[in-house]
Amino acid sequence: MPPTRSTRLAVLSAALALVLAACSGGSSGARSAPDSPCDTAAGFPRRPIELIVPWAAGGGTDSVARYVGTALAERLGTQVNVVNRTGGGGVVGHSAIATARPDGTTIGLATVEITMMHWQGLTDLTHEQLTPIAQVNADAAGVTVATDAPYSDVQQLIQAASAQPGAKTASGTGRGGIWDLARAGMLLESGLAPDAIRWVPSEGAAPALQELVAGGIDVSTASLVENQTMIQAGRAKAIGVMAPERDPKFPDVPTLREQGLDFTMAAWRGVAGPAGMPADVVSELSCHLDGIVHSPEYEEFMGTAGFGIEWRGAQEFGAFMAEQDAQKGEIMRTAGLAG
Structure with a gap:
């Protein structure tokens, strides 16, 4: 028996509904991925x-x-x-x-x-x-120094800065950038003046790291990830990380909190x-x-x-x-x- 006109219209309507649902990227509540059922905002x-x-x-x-x-x-x-x-x-x-x-x-x-x-x-x-x-x-700031630096932890670096304020230099970004604030905050938390370790502006972490291994600066406060190439090559060493917990990528590097400074950046x-x-x-x-x-x-x-x-x-x-x-x-x- 041939399909009636009403049957054909019903089939066509169902097919059209399926096409529209498949093409819709708008307000359909079914657009979320099946493995992430998020409530959908109407019309968004x-x-x-x-x-x-x-x-x-x-x-x-x-x-x-x-x-x-x-x-x-x-x-x-x-x-x-x-x-x-x-x-x-x-x-x-x-x-x-x-x-x-x-x-x-x-x-x-x-x-x-x-x-x-x-x-x-x-x-x-x-x-x-x-x-x-x-x-x-x-990405937390780190404290990275040259491999042959005479300090193996942050407290030794702070003591050196306290003994000769302004004699040590640090870099990692431009003046007033996030890694500059990391240096200043670390020094203030330790009770030193913010210029106890002077900031040398740079174009970023990479050129600052080159200066570090060449002896042009004493400290990089850029993230450890940005310095990891030289750290892994043994040309620099990380002595601290400004995070609440140790970085899983650098499990042997203690936080500043572990070294007596309650500071993160x-x-x-x-x-x-x-x-x-x-x-x-x-x-x-x-x-x-x-x-x-x-x-x-x-x-x-x-x-x-x-x-x-x-x-x-x-x-x-x-x-x-x-x-x-x-x-x-x-x-x-x-x-x-x-x-």
């Missing part, structure tokens, strides 16, 4: 998402953003476009995140500089103008959006990022790249940024680094 995302990177293409922040963007696109079922907005020491990109429409279709990979730039007088922008979504990375990255984002959108994005960060694939990617993994959800990330801002302000004002 309405269009492709833009993920702003405040730093140049090819750098560490850019590579993390592109990995996260690709993984997030798969989970949301929509396109995530990574856009580099550079300039002003991070001001341009972070400002672009803060001034975007707060509907979740523009987010960004905020970095530790959001808690530093306004203290430097570069901008009025602060973390309070962002919506925290999730922290995805942290790290560069970090986290996903954020403009202030005023809907709570359900933030919750969904944070849920997906939780699944990404705690996946074996992310662990492998970050391990290969040499980056540390540190997770904080939206609320914890917001509290963390506030703590970081206060810490940076205190150090920068005391050390004369505030604008």
